Amino acid sequence: MTATRILAFLSAAAILVFLAVMVPAVGSNQMAMGSGDFYSVGPTALPNLAGGMVLVFSIIMFATSGREARDDEAATPGGIGLALAIVGLFAAYSLGMLAIGFLFASMLFLAAVFWLYRVSSWIAAAVLIVTVPLVVDQILRRLFLVPLPDGLLFN
């Protein structure tokens, strides 16, 4: 199965859940709030329209993505494992930011990426690991007066 077909299949499955479970829940929520009689079109109209369109286009995409899809995908290289690795690091970084703060989480993230993808010079990497998070933090903190998370462990 081509990547386009997998995307179309997953989208269709997800949107069916959206249309069958999530949108009706919004409708019942509106009824509970006791409003909406005046309006001829309620809050579920657009989700139904948008969801319906996703479903239709997913099905068409699944049905028609034969040769054309393979042509599109032929030019793209592999490396899904490496892509998943960086997504995992991003997720760990985002969660870690809450616990140990932006500065340390960023430093660890940079170090992990540089290690995983094998940088040629660890001196340059070390300079970046220390300076980039510090500079970003200081610019936002001092110039724009926006503090980044300090981390629950340090509060």
Add this chain to the structure above:
Amino acid sequence: MDPMLLALTGLTEPLTLLTLLLSVTIGLIIGAIPGLSVNIAVALAVPLTIFMPTNQAMVMLIGLYGSGIFGGSVSAILLNAPGTPASAATIFDGYPMAQRGLATKALRLSLVASLFGSVFSIALLILLAPQLADFALGFGPVEIASLLFFTFLVIGILSGTSLVKGLFSASIGMVLATVGSDPMLGTPRFTFGSTSLMDGLTYVPLLVGLFAVAEIIEEAARKFSQQTRKFDLSSEDATANRLSLGEIGRCVMPMTRASAIGSCIGILPGIGATIASFLAYADAKRAAGKSGTFGKGDPRGVAVSESANNAVVGATFIPTLALGIPGDAVTAILLGALVLQGVTPGPLIFINSPDVVYTIYFALLASTLLMGLIGYPAVRVLAQTLRIPKIYLMPCVAVICVAGSYVARNNILDVFVMLGAGVLGFVFNRTGVPVAPLLIAFIITPPFEEAVRQALTRSRGSFEPFLTNPVTLSLAAVVVGVVALSMFRRREARTAQ
């Protein structure tokens, strides 16, 4: 104070001028680095603009936009790989010129053509946008809803290579825009009890994810591999690389045609600079006939491609400002930035915030001028940026993405929205689904829903006003024409293959 004077005063403030200088310089550098497109540059700058006054914010984003598109030609000419997709057609003649030892000349010509295209489209913007806005002022909910749905269909149909994939992307954008409170009744939709989601998915993390994070994931999948520069500009013959007035003169007519094509494409929502430069290149090649040396290092090839893609810049602001409909992904980002500043683009902007409109005009002109002043002497320096290793650059950009997404609302949820959008953007890029329709549909869906529901409330649920309105019927006819043309072209292309 007169709005024009107010805008001019705002622009001449030292901090604003410094912002313009920095943004043009950064735009040139980011545009030149393959993998860091102009979309990424503008997306990363949006979180900072939240904390700036409107004129400074606009100057920053516009400076990055214009110069970033030119910056893309640097790697197109020197690496045979465009820094931004908009410069893809520049490769056809830019790279052969570089192979003949004329890389500096190609870069300088590319800059002159970029300036030409920019000025052409800015003039068009100043002439057309107020007229279009004036016409649109008479629009009621029926016309607004029809126009926005028309945009939704057109961006879906014309973006990318597949009609279905474009419409699929736009539909996903519409679904994502339904998260949050419903605009008429305030009923929570898909918020899962979280108050953070009551305002909907935040725009900043979404666009940072779709453009920047998706590209970082893609680069990581390619192990941050780097193309090496094949040409040393310092060893080139300086006399042969001097750009004479005669050479520029020979390009004026092709550049004018290309700028006109670029401007027309820019006005239509969702198509963008990449298609404009390819169309202009094909037009110039056809016009030159057998006498042309297109594809073998013809300077006109570089000139038409670059003037067309830069002509899109000013023209995309015509629907953005006059109708509140973004012309491409970058103006979609700019439109969102304007909303964050409390300015609502659309016909009323010319009445309610004329100073913002003038600021945009002046910022476009000033950034174009500055791009010429900085770019011409700095083409050789810009070429050095291609040496920056991606393995060091991309992880640092990732840190900026996370910080930028977080500061938009000081909410960690936004960082996860950014990551989700990044994965979605990566999957879309890998499967040939265009990302721009998603973002544009995400932005136009709330006003579309509001207009539809207002119209249907007025008509007590009847769709009759939509079926009898001349604007709706005209737009429907245009959509039918666009679909037919798009299907015909695809069939022709398939037959040719």
